[in-house]
Amino acid sequence: METPWVYVEDVAKHEGSEVTLKGWLYARRSSGKLHFLQIRDGTGTLQAVLFKGDVPEPLFAAADKLPQEASVIVRGTVRKDARSAFGYELSVKDLAVVQAAEGFPIGPKEHGVGFLMEHRHLWLRSARQHAILRIRHSIVKALRDYFDARGFTLLDAPILTPAACEGTSTLFSVPYFGETAYLTQSGQLYGEAGAMAFGKVYVFGPTFRAEKSKTRRHLTEFWMIEPEVAYLDLAGDMDLAEDMLVEVVGSVLAKHRAEIAGALERPVEPLERVKKPFPRITYSEAVARICAAGHPMEWGADIGGDEETVLANQFDRPVVVHRFPASMKAFYFKKDPEDPRLALGIDVLAPEGYGEIVGGGQREEDLAKLEAAIDAQGLPREAFGWYLDLRRWGSVPHAGFGLGVERTVAWICGLHHVRETIPFARTIERLSP
RNA sequence: UCCCCGGUAGCUCAGCCGGCAGAGCAGGUGGCUGUUAACCACCGUGUCGCAGGUUCGAGUCCUGCCCGGGGAGCCA
Structure with missing residues (x-):
């Protein structure tokens, strides 16, 4: 030929x-x-x-x-x-x-999810999976382009870590030359070190949670992109998250409109409405709205999956929730100077019931306050020695957030489950293929 | 960890009040010059998840276990 x-x-x-x-x-x-x-x-x-x-x-x-x-x-x-x-x-x-391979297991007719996940290495060849993973690629590229174009430096955080970053989640442990190492649940603390060195950084990599979550929104291994910016405050953090999401959705629509509407049969109108400004409401306002919508909940309680959907459905674009009860958030969040019961955290909830895709906030920059927060949560101070150093030499206000790649892909593609958003999903019940 | 649903042919499933295991698709053979999940004719397909129990008789009823799916909590 x-x-x-x-x-x-x-x-x-x-x-x-x-x-x-x-x-x-x-x-x-x-x-x-x-x-x-x-x-x-x-x-x-x-x-x-x-x-x-x-x-x-x-x-x-x-x-x-x-x-x-x-x-x-x-x-x-x-x-x-x-x-x-x-x-x-x-x-x-x-x-x-x-x-000429005989007997390809995946035919043109329907198959169950379990069967398809068992044959994920072959399922990747189908048109729908192909569209999803190409869109994932475009989303990741748009995210990187967004930060690269604004002078951020990529800072790769380690995957093997000595201890829990936040002391909350259950981590995977691995033997490490006589010690125990843990698979990272977030690169954020390392991102903060990077922000003090480079001003603007983003960490992008896999993260791991050993919680036995069995839902359509959970994987045990998932990817996060985590920008961290020195001298950024809470309002600036919200601006950054908002601007980033608008840019990413716009970029994906420009490249993949045909696949979204075609192979994925996902309506594009909700994506076209992802424009600035996003509504911004406080946690307290969110609780009031959820209660008014007929889902009673107490101030101080977590906003659960159903409540998130109720809240998100009141808006036609992603909604930013900010200023949460400090007791709900990790030790490193800065307290609201106007109300110390509150932490300067933000969550961005995607529309259409896709839930939280961004979580972040402003960090505590004062050494004494940070040490007090570590003590208050019963965490060992010595585990955070290097992190506390960041507050000893040239500490400045700073903020950042983490975006969950798989939830973002699920939302943009209109998928029912995050397991199709990553080539080889790891869930509580699945370690292969 | 808790709650709910499921496991029958390669795949998707039906199988009623306990009485011979059955459809579609896939596969095989033949036909067709425009198919779009092609169509038409014919052909084969079983550890009914596993182990006990009840019964003259269990895919079906009971107990335990295994596996898968969905959800809660927690989180992105």
Whole structure:
């Protein structure tokens, strides 16, 4: 085969000329003297048509027996054709089978979630999963572009850590040369060290929680992007989160509108409404709204999943909740100078019941107050030695937040469960594939 | 950790008041020059999650266990 190798996404540029495609057989239909082969190559899917008179008889007969997901190299002429769902077709002159695997487990009909997750390594080949993971890629790229364009430095935090960052969550422990190490639950404390060195940083990496959460919003291993900025206050933190989300959603819509509306069947209108400004309400206002909506809850209690949805449904875009009871938040949050019962935290709740996608706030910069908060929560001060150093030399007000990548992907893609937003999900019941 | 639902053919499921294990799809054979989850004809398919128990007889009823799914709490 001497014709140029092209990818499906580029075939329009080669209309009328002969090309070679290298890919896999996605589906096959036949109508006697015509075989229709749907060829996918990772960039798209194209219908290849074999007409009995155009190719040698043994090849024509063999093409009718090709199993799903056989890897193939096809040569033919690109033709515009409205009868094809893809707009273009390939009139095949030659076809070579690289490998003809038998009995691909995932057929065109429906499968259960358990079966599909068990075959996740093969499920990735389907059109819907393909759309989701490409959008995930675009979301991650948009996030990085956002921070890179604003002078942030990427600061990779360690994954193996000596102790709990916040002293709250259950962590995975691993043997570490006679000691116990823990898989990180957040890179934030390291991000704070970075902010004091570089001014503006973001930590981006996997994080781990060993809690036995079994819900559509939880994974045991998930990715967070965590900006941290020196001299930033709470209002600036809210501005940053808001601006970032508007930019990311806009960027994804610009690139993936067709996939969102098509393969994912997700309405785009709610995404188009993600514009500045986002409503900002205090925790106290949130509690009042939730109670008024017929879901009684006490001030000081956590806003649960149902309550989050009730609240988020009152707005047409993400809503920022700020100033939480200090008892609900980790030790490092700065107290509200106007009401010490409150911590200067923020949560951003995604619309449509997707819940909390951003959590963060302003940090306590005063050494004595921070030590007192550590003591008050019964945490060992010596575990935070290096962190306290940050308050000893040139401490400044600073703030940041963490964005959960998987929840953000689930929201933008309109998915029911976060397990489809990551190539290989880790949940309480699943460690493989 | 707690609550709810489920496990029957390769897949998705039905199986009533306990009485021969059954559909669709996938797979195989043949047909069809425009298929879009193609269609038409024919063909095969079982440790009914596991272990006990009740019964003349258990996929079905009872007990325990295993596995999966959904939710709560906690969190992103």
